[in-house]
Amino acid sequence: MLSLKQFVSSEFCLNCRGCCIFKNDLWRPHLLDHEKQALAKNDVQTRKKGESLVCEFLIMEKHECRIYDKHPLECRLYPFLLVSTDNNACGLAAHLACPYVQNRLDSDEFNRYVAYLTNEWAKDAGVLKILKEQKRIFRSYPKEELKLLKEDIFKS
Numbered sequence: 001m002l003s004l005k006q007f008v009s010s011e012f013c014l015n016c017r018g019c020c021i022f023k024n025d026l027w028r029p030h031l032l033d034h035e036k037q038a039l040a041k042n043d044v045q046t047r048k049k050g051e052s053l054v055c056e057f058l059i060m061e062k063h064e065c066r067i068y069d070k071h072p073l074e075c076r077l078y079p080f081l082l083v084s085t086d087n088n089a090c091g092l093a094a095h096l097a098c099p100y101v102q103n104r105l106d107s108d109e110f111n112r113y114v115a116y117l118t119n120e121w122a123k124d125a126g127v128l129k130i131l132k133e134q135k136r137i138f139r140s141y142p143k144e145e146l147k148l149l150k151e152d153i154f155k156s
């Protein structure tokens with residue numbers, strides 16, 4: 001598993017219960033190659049609940065992840081997203097729908113974490129190799145839902 005410091009506290013996440021339920025298929029997590037192997041799956045499936053899609057690994061009653069010890073990088077990175085930008089670059093963005101992001105956008109804490117992601121985490125040789133080899137993980141999202149933080153995380 002790629003190491004990654006946590007941004008949102010577990011207490012906040014457990015009280016929010018906004019994650020792991022998606023308004024459409026775009027937002028479900030996608031798997032890196034080593035995650036496919038670890039989970040013996042090609043994709044994370046969802047099931048319909050009302051108008052939403054629920055991750056197959058979500059235990060609804062407790063709002064817990066059934067595979068927490070090996071949940072995908074995209075889940076651990078959230079509310080930050082690996083995005084394909086207009087220029088087809090590999091960017092980093094924050095999802096503005098997350099209440100934690102809404103409360104802390106542009107705070108020192110937020111900016112410190114973005115600096116950590118872009119200057120340390122994304123520059124780690126192991127992380128860099130995986131992200132460069134599997135650029136499909138960078139996807140296009142509706143621009144109005146994002147704050148683009150870095151146009152190209154592979155550039156210094």
Ligand code: SF4
Nearest residue numbers: 020055057058065075
């Ligand atoms: S894999 Fe776990 S953390 Fe990721 S969306 Fe599903 S339930 Fe949530």
